[in-house]
Amino acid sequence: TNHITLDPGYGNTGSCESGITFIDGDKGILRYRGIPIEEFADSPSFIEVAMLLINGTLPTAEEYASFSADLTRFANIDEGMKYHFQGFPRAAPPMAILSAMINALSCFYPELHELEDEQQFRQASARLISKVRTIAAYAYRHSKGLPYMYPHPAMRYVPNFLHMMFSQPYEQYVCPEIVSKALNLILILHADHEQNCSTSTVRMVGSSGANLFASCAAGVCALWGPLHGGANVEVLNMLEQIHQGNITPEEYVKLAKDKDSKVRLMGFGHRVYKNFDPRAQMLQKIAQELVPVLNRNDPLLDIARRLEEIALSDPYFVDRKLYPNVDFYSGIILRAMGIPTNMFTVIFAIGRLPGWIAHWWEQHQAPGSRIARPRQIYTGTTNAHYLPMEERN
């Protein structure tokens, strides 16, 4: 194994060639299929961006209408799947339910296990993108003991999700325009980020020939972790903890610098962005516009600003090039919108799904792609023998 180069966390290892997303971490550039994310700030819908990532080009009006019709057609889940939800304890983390249900979904569409052509793949991705939103909302309804709300055929992607989350059988949730606009942008900004942990997981699982649904279910599990998508929940927990007076922002930052404490400043730092995270900059702007409108004087926003101020002038963070990342602001915005904290990472997953799908397909089609099978440097003992149990001590 002498020829093997160790690269913990694959910080310097390219695992594939990809034409989906370009990142320049030093300059803070993020582009989907060549288009800078800043250009998505005002107009397009999340579904348009999903189609761009998956298909490679922006959809024509006709393509968009046809994909939207598929999303409407596929929005419901098999009634039998509701029994799966009931088996989970009410307190089950919605990420666990989401992953299990995406995997279960594959059992209902066995014909999609072997995707033969592009048409079949498009159908499978429309099913997944549409149903993931229903599953996510039902996971929340289950946790609250509330009846499941069916998807509404006349609603667009984001308002339909919020309807399934918040409507009651006797009262329709009315989605403020500003809320659907902000959630739409959050989903767009999470839609792809090249070889991050969950996307690499989807590729790795897919490389064995596993189907699209199973591969994306694995992506959800990877995203769940607090160092990845779970960070948006941890940011809120951190802000709450400070707000409740257990600790001041100054003390928290001090703790985060102390390696023995195992505490990190959540929502800070990134493997690739070393000067700023362009997604965080866009979200910071929205947070400033939106939070005062939706929820005047959220003290957590002030704490977030204070933490940012302290960290950005502290040599520990400056020297290590640690800046606020996408998770630092997304949690604050979602909270202002009334989204419960345990759904934050689920919303990240809904956003990242088109990226996972695009990468799964790119790999599926790449000539010469082969099973992912990293090597290791063995550090265990090399010379041991089997001892019968009575001779061991």
Ligand code: CMC
């Ligand atoms: N607070 C305190 N110290 C930190 C932090 C932080 N948030 N992030 C990195 N460091 C320190 C780390 O201790 C190390 O110090 P030293 O060189 O003295 O050992 C140095 O900075 C480099 O850190 P690293 O762990 O080698 O960096 P990485 O590229 O492996 O990890 C990261 C990147 C994002 C996992 C990490 O910065 C982190 O844990 N941040 C907090 C969690 C978080 O916000 N995650 C969301 C990431 S963005 C969206 C997503 O992927 O979901």
